[in-house]
Amino acid sequence: MAKDFVTRKENYSEWYNELVVRAGLAENSAVRGCMVIKPYGYAIWEKIQRALDDMFKETGHQNAYFPLFIPKSYFEKEAEHVEGFAKECAIVTHHRLKPKSDGSIGLEPDPEAKLEEELIVRPTSETIIWDTYRGWIQSYRDLPILCNQWANVVRWEMRTRMFLRTAEFLWQEGHTAHATKEEAIEETAKMLNVYAFFAENFMAMPVLKGTKSPNERFAGALDTYCIEAMMQDGKALQAGTSHFLGQNFAKAFDVKFLSKENKLEYVWATSWGVSTRLMGALIMCHSDDNGLVLPPKLAPTQVVIIPIYKTQEQKEKVNQEAQIIMQELKQSGISVQYDAREEYKPGWKFNEYEFKGVPVRVTIGARDLEQGVVEIARRDNLTKETLPIEGISQKIVKLLDDIQDNLFTKALSFREMGTRKVDTWEEFLVEIEKGGFLLCHWDGTPETEEKIKELSKATIRCIPLDALEEEGRCIFSGKPSAKRVVFARAY
């Protein structure tokens, strides 16, 4: 375990915060609730972005960019949406500073530069985008519109935690427009599958796919699909959402199209997004008491090579071998770093890269080299192996795949162990304290859900898409229920 580093058991929340800072991922800024994403953290985010962006484009989407500011009145047009989003937000009221009028040193907003209508820094962009789509859509020939935007958004959160909940965060928001309800629902489901595929295959993080209960739905949506992951402390984390918005925004912004049948109809909408919150999920899903653990597919550096030598002659031999391995790995598309810095000792480097979660460490020792071997260390399970240098690159390529698979399998079995069926309220109250996902019958009413939340701090994370039809009785009200839903405490 890393020195002076709190363990997950001691204090999970502190462990997370320290990990984020000490691994060089992010830090709190001087601006309340806003973080600085440091180069190492941002490099992981870039890998996430690139992989997702490729998938969005493969599924026919294009990127565009819409304004940061939204006129206040836009939020007033969709009644549910305003409730959810226009309350805690950053409000721009002036466009100029002037020297202080009381003569003291400093600046103040110029009263003469007060905006006629306040501007809200976007908390999400449905309103401004649907206002724009009105000009893009006349007939069914203009549909579908499949746009995505990579952007920053601001929600004035009271309690913030780096990556998990920050006032400003980075995300992508897809906004699509369709001629039919069926096509919009299909899009909503398709993008949920893209998110689930990404979470499982790139982040090595198993997710449940489901829909939200009405209480947990996106403000303005008819249906919200989500992916939910289990963190190592047993809490749930919503990792992505895809919303079927019906015709709500088309009606609010008067977006109609002439159908093939020559009728004027309102357009159908979806929106879907994931954010830098995924970074929090990634960290909490795999990391351990020795620091960050990264799945190879998202690690900025997949392999680090560290030389050990004493004499100048040894140094040259080791360097030479390192160059060969580096070149071979690069040709296989592996990102590899050779840390030959002399001001740091090998032991210091071992700790450094272990803490930063580099998946594979190759140590080339001058003595080992004489025997034709090198040492390979895996970050995921902390095992070491001495292997012949002959064919080492292919072995490393294979090893990276193994690590990716192993992280997923480990996280999956952790989730499976933490998922249980619970049938009584008494049992529920006991089990929820242990964390994890509780599969329970629920009577389908918001009142029951509210009550359960109030008494246990647990919410319905999702109604799984693959939930079996099964007769049962609501754990709280005892009323009949046709399938189990997933309860958990959540981030």
Next chain:
Amino acid sequence: MAKDFVTRKENYSEWYNELVVRAGLAENSAVRGCMVIKPYGYAIWEKIQRALDDMFKETGHQNAYFPLFIPKSYFEKEAEHVEGFAKECAIVTHHRLKPKSDGSIGLEPDPEAKLEEELIVRPTSETIIWDTYRGWIQSYRDLPILCNQWANVVRWEMRTRMFLRTAEFLWQEGHTAHATKEEAIEETAKMLNVYAFFAENFMAMPVLKGTKSPNERFAGALDTYCIEAMMQDGKALQAGTSHFLGQNFAKAFDVKFLSKENKLEYVWATSWGVSTRLMGALIMCHSDDNGLVLPPKLAPTQVVIIPIYKTQEQKEKVNQEAQIIMQELKQSGISVQYDAREEYKPGWKFNEYEFKGVPVRVTIGARDLEQGVVEIARRDNLTKETLPIEGISQKIVKLLDDIQDNLFTKALSFREMGTRKVDTWEEFLVEIEKGGFLLCHWDGTPETEEKIKELSKATIRCIPLDALEEEGRCIFSGKPSAKRVVFARAY
């Protein structure tokens, strides 16, 4: 010339605005001074981003992300900087909306949610970044820091034009920290060269490299390097800047480091940026009265294939041939689109892709196919050629290179023709009306520069890095001068 489309000669400014909208690049939004970047425009921006980002990384830079908001007091710390940037800006004063207190329908900022200190939406990030760097830098071992950020920024411009000057724009801003003055100056020059290389080799746009006169310097910089391009109306456009900031920001934010000699010293800084303004430069540099002209290296679609047939049998043959050419081009890394839509006629498609600036159009006609030929049209010079289908892909690959070169050569000779030496004030007043770059002697004083600007609307665009030492007299004051500088009217 495209129907109903104003020519450059008729009205250059209107030509530009219409082109941007009709080619689907961008449009004005409902938010004052903010534009919507449409998918086709954004696809070009993504190509620009990718190429620049690769170059930044090759030169050792990493990306990071800093907060959107900057506390008002930060701007008060660097005296010159505040003058330049904190005046016309978006000021956040509240963090919550509430129902209107007069009982009418609608929302208003909640007086109880007034911020203690106003937040400024970043117009540029030197202040927040140098406040952050203080925590990252202790000793010379922590230097250099070579960070870049891709972000949106806001400057409350009174007169806006899409891409060229908008209240919100997208850009990258590099912010580096160095142990020595020499190293910082070297970095400033290096990044100017990166920008110049990008402009000339990707945008096919020749640029002058130079430094700004004190009047035109970035607020807070000791020296500003820039690249300047000439647009088709003879006006200059500043396409990128790289600033040597000295120790100004280190002093304002108290950023010191322990040198190798164990002395506490202030850190040296640079910053450098290009923005979506490059899109405006790209459009104005090459486009013509038929619409957009794109250099192949930045065209989202480099080649479009359009089929012409009458019978079903012909259609199949044409389709088959198109698939073969597409596959070959894709294998060569060319982005190619096959437009087989039946609801649009070939003539309509010809106009569409011509207007959108797709560099090469391939028309596969059933009749031509019988002769073993296809028609190739170049967007840059609007010429057509009938060529054997045998080996057509290699020819297209070669043709794209030729088009890239031709656009650069054409722009370069345009600039050369529009650049003249002027030695008297009378001549200057006549020549400046004709547009272009005037190489003139200047006495080096801000007063003369101001006066010339007042009388002619021309500014010093740059003092060329390669300016020859040459004795002369200032065109305005007649005082001695040692080299010529570049005067022009500018965007």
